Amino acid sequence: MPPEILQPVFSYSWPVVFGVFALSGFILGWTAQRGNYCFVNAMTSIFTVRSFERFGALLILFGLSALGCGLLVAAGVVPAYDQYYFNYFAGWYILVGSFIFGFGAALAGGCNLSMLYRAASGYVQNWIELFGMMIGTYIFAVGIWPFQLYTMEKGIFSTTSGGYVEYVPYLLFHSVSGTAVLLTSLLFGVPLISLGIYLQRYTRAKWSGKGGGFTSFSMSLNRALPVKSFGGNFPSPTPQPSGGLRLSQEVKDLLLLRKPYGTNLSTVILALDMIMVFLIGAGYTFNYLVITSSDGGRFFEYILMLAGVHLFLNTPWFSDSLSIVDASTLMVVMLCVGAFASSYLSGDFKIRIPREKKRLLIGFVGGMLVGIGVRMALGCNVGLMWTNFAQLGYDGIIFLFGMLGGVYLAVKVQERL
Amino acid sequence: MKTAYVRKLLAPVVLSLFAVGWYEFSVIYLASNNQLALSSGDLAVYVIPQQFQGYLTATLWICYFVVFMGLAMFWYNLVNIVREEEGGRWEFGAIDLAMPLAIALELVAFFYLGNSLIGDNVAVRLLGYCAVLGCLMWFWYNSVKYVRVREVV
Incomplete structure (x- = not known):
């Protein structure tokens, strides 16, 4: 049986560990805001404008994260148990939860990541979504979690443990050796990156062949389609730089926040962010990027603390699954700070109230579904899907398909609203 | 005064106040609730002292950083606004x-x-x-x- 003992790989004090997680949150918020990075919008664009550019970027992100973390383990820099230690259980709840999450997030107008950075950029609809998510988390804790926990304990359509049991190198090779991890990370990384690049090229080729150029075509499509149905944040595929633009000018514009980050630049920065946390947090805590458990449940608990209510004393899930603080707490706070700083310094920050008031209600309902969905799935698009690719697990793959199904349904529902 | 000016000046001040508020909340509420979790035997919620102290220390650093950043943004915008008003x-x-x-x-x-x-x-x-x-x-x-x-x- 592979070892399951968590020991710090490098020696730091706790403030440094918390500080690094806070820094990673800041980078995450800053980059996602500058790149308008949204997992849900990447998926809705497949079903509405048949654009795979941003979805391709997601696949590249997953591939880079799997490859980067896998290579660190294969090279012996980080022990394998630091990669699989926090692998969750897998079961029916991931598929159902991710479906509900995808549906709710597409309705509300943003995934967990974009909800936070847009909320920090002044989008009122995402504030409402965030609040709805808190309520959804409470509904889950009281109404669903006891039943879900029962099925997890009894192994009903569920594994009864996580860790190396869900570690793909172990499943494939019955080993957690460097070679097994190397081969698995290549198995994850190379196809994902290749497919992502292929999808991006395919989309660009398709759009450039439509006449009038890629950008003008995307603009015309944005005008033609019900953009506001998705919170007014519908993605346009990234415009390509003209040949005459010098690289130095490009870099200067990016540094001075005159231009948003391209999709692939954001992807690379986010992947490096994940790898940094994986390396620094190894042996201390959940060494991946995670934002769900904090913003949904913990902050609701914090708000109620001000009123003297202590959910952790008598409420399921809050009492058995959520420590009072952990490194992700500061990650979420600094994600919002990073997104705010980025939007404010670039001049994007503005309090935006949707013209149609029903968008607020839809945002709230969507947020509740997001809260229920992410808790059922044991994580969100970042804390479970993206992270699990870096963990070389298979939960992320289940989540990806479930979320795609939910987003597809939401697109169809939105067309009729 | 233009609303854009108010927004530009107010937002960083709110950010700085948020940072201070977050730190104070952590010291006052989270510390006491952590002790409450220990006294009620809820070890899934309780955070060990070294880790909790690490969180507080990091939060204090972050508080300094965010307050400084917020005030810097405030001053930067104040300069810009005055410059605009005076014709540069x-x-x-x-x-x-x-x-x-x-x-x-x-x-x-x-x-x-x-x-x-x-x-x-x-x-x-x-x-x-x-x-x-x-x-x-x-x-x-x-x-x-x-x-x-x-x-x-």
């Missing part, structure tokens, strides 16, 4: 740039020399920190103004 024509020299730094250094020296007298008096120390911080903000304001004036010239 200023006369400004290096002496204006050096003055706040000199005063800040004087204050630091004063507090350093008077350390034994001040002791653990938090109120006096807080006053000193505020004064030095104010000078640094003033320096920031002047340096941005200086650059802007040079650009105009």
